[in-house]
Amino acid sequence: MRHYLKLLALIIVSVLVFSLMTAGCSASPxxxxxxxxxxxxxxxxxxxxxxxxxxxxxxxxxxxxxxxxxxxxxxxxxxxxxxxxxxxxxxxxxxxxxxxxxxxxxxxxxxxxxxxxTSFDVPLILPGAYSLDGEEAEADHDEAEAEHEQDADEDHDPENETEEHDHDPENETEEHDHD
The missing domain is CATH 3.40.50.1980 (Nitrogenase molybdenum iron protein domain)
Known part of the structure; x- marks a missing residue:
């Protein structure tokens, strides 16, 4: 009887080891x-x-x-x-x-x-290349760039600068002190 239990235990352990070894091996798709x-x-x-x-x-x-x-x-x-x-x-x-x-x-x-x-020889559309209405966004981009340049010019306007420094060229006289 004891001999049969050892044999049964050996078989169970062998099956478990074999199952664990083959668990990672799956059939090819x-x-x-x-x-x-x-x-x-x-x-x-x-x-x-x-x-x-x-x-x-x-x-x-x-x-x-x-x-x-x-x-x-x-x-x-x-x-x-x-x-x-x-x-x-x-x-x-x-x-x-x-x-x-x-x-x-x-x-x-x-x-x-x-x-x-599948993308070979297909011209890709870059992000921002087209606006939502399907028009090319380049014209919009040029307008925005021109607007940005205009804003930059306004920042350097001498009239704006005089206001920043509390200078008013129209009210200036030839003689004035900067103390």
């Missing part, structure tokens, strides 16, 4: 992909949705950054890095959205990975 499907990684939901709608049944798409996470600050896990090594295509927004992408792409071993930067 592409494990359910068919052999004929293109394996696509998309950085954010709009890119993943675009790939699914265009590719249909011919693609298996993995969205890297979960909903609610900031794409600029997100960092890939080791599992994500393995996913990059299994993928055929990586679709990213670009324009600085995925600040981690260059580092990841230079560290993985997948020379056949095709990277699609």
């Amino acid at each position: 592409f494990s359910s992909a068919r052999e004929d499907q293109l394996k696509i990684i998309a950085s954010i939901y709009p890119m993943a949705d675009f790939a699914r709608k265009i590719g249909g049944d011919h693609v298996s798409v993995v969205q890297l950054i979960p909903a609610g996470f900031e794409p600029h600050a997100w960092e890939p896990s080791t599992t994500d890095m393995k996913t990059f090594e299994e993928a055929d295509v990586f679709i990213m927004s670009g324009a600085g959205m995925e600040m981690w992408a260059d580092k990841v792409l230079s560290s993985i071993r997948n020379p056949s990975l095709l990277t699609i930067d």
Whole structure:
């Protein structure tokens, strides 16, 4: 009887150790992909949705950054890095959205990975380049600059300066004392 308890304890401990060792090892996100499907990684939901709608049944798409996470600050896990090594295509927004992408792409071993930067050759609109009504804000900017220069000129107006120093050139006589 005692021998059976030792054997049972050994089996339980072995199962627990094995479970703990394999708990961190998860299946690849592409494990359910068919052999004929293109394996696509998309950085954010709009890119993943675009790939699914265009590719249909011919693609298996993995969205890297979960909903609610900031794409600029997100960092890939080791599992994500393995996913990059299994993928055929990586679709990213670009324009600085995925600040981690260059580092990841230079560290993985997948020379056949095709990277699609959706911002490539797209002229970006700089903040403040357009006003709310769609007009170019440059004219507004020029007017504001001219107004600022006019304000600066008013600050240096001799008439204003005389008022600041209690000097009134119209009431000045040739002789006066500054005591």
